[in-house]
Amino acid sequence: LSIFVTLPGPPEKGPYPTVVNYSGYDPSRPGAKNADFEFLCGTFPILCDPPSDPSALITAVMGYATVGVNMRGTGCSGGAFDFFDTLQKLDAYDIVETVAAQDWVMHHKVGTTGISYPGYSQFFIAEQQPPSLAAIMPFSVMGDTLQTLMPGGILNTGFAVQWAKSVADRA
Numbered sequence: 001l002s003i004f005v006t007l008p009g010p011p012e013k014g015p016y017p018t019v020v021n022y023s024g025y026d027p028s029r030p031g032a033k034n035a036d037f038e039f040l041c042g043t044f045p046i047l048c049d050p051p052s053d054p055s056a057l058i059t060a061v062m063g064y065a066t067v068g069v070n071m072r073g074t075g076c077s078g079g080a081f082d083f084f085d086t087l088q089k090l091d092a093y094d095i096v097e098t099v100a101a102q103d104w105v106m107h108h109k110v111g112t113t114g115i116s117y118p119g120y121s122q123f124f125i126a127e128q129q130p131p132s133l134a135a136i137m138p139f140s141v142m143g144d145t146l147q148t149l150m151p152g153g154i155l156n157t158g159f160a161v162q163w164a165k166s167v168a169d170r171a
Contacts, residue, residue, distance in 0.1 A: 001028075004027065004051055005065065005066070017064050018099060018104075019056075020066075020112050021066065022069045022121045023069070024081065024117050025053075027118065028075050028076060031053075032050070044060075055113050092124055092130075093128040096132050111133075
């Protein structure tokens with residue numbers, strides 16, 4: 001699985017509180033460095049090696065280590081992609097436990113964060129009950145995915161179908 005790790009400072013100054021973004025989008029893709037912010041690199045090293053995920057950038061500036069992980073078959077991760085399949089759940093367990101085992105992770109516990117798809121993935125992570133999972137923080141999720149796909153029993157050919165096609169095409 002492809003990952004992108006950011007630390008808010010040098011590893012020897014850790015350990016750091018840590019969050020994971022596990023997604024079918026591209027959280028493991030490095031972000032673009034913005035020359036306008038180079039003068040802040042001493043205070044916020046993350047700005048010189050930023051993640052592409054906006055929530056990771058915000059979290060890193062707040063002093064957290066971040067780990068962006070692409071689900072299998074998405075971004076630079078190998079394998080076959082299938083929405084919310086068993087392998088995604090098993091991978092999620094292993095990701096949490098592998099990240100939590102790193103020396104730079106505070107208390108060897110991690111949280112998860114993410115908006116929309118990586119928000120939903122957190123429910124699957126929590127369902128696996130990895131011992132090193134401290135908390136989940138899903139944003140922009142709905143309690144019933146069927147109502148997103150078929151609100152009122154009518155197929156949502158707008159957002160839902162286009163989104164699913166877009167994710168599958170990129171995978």
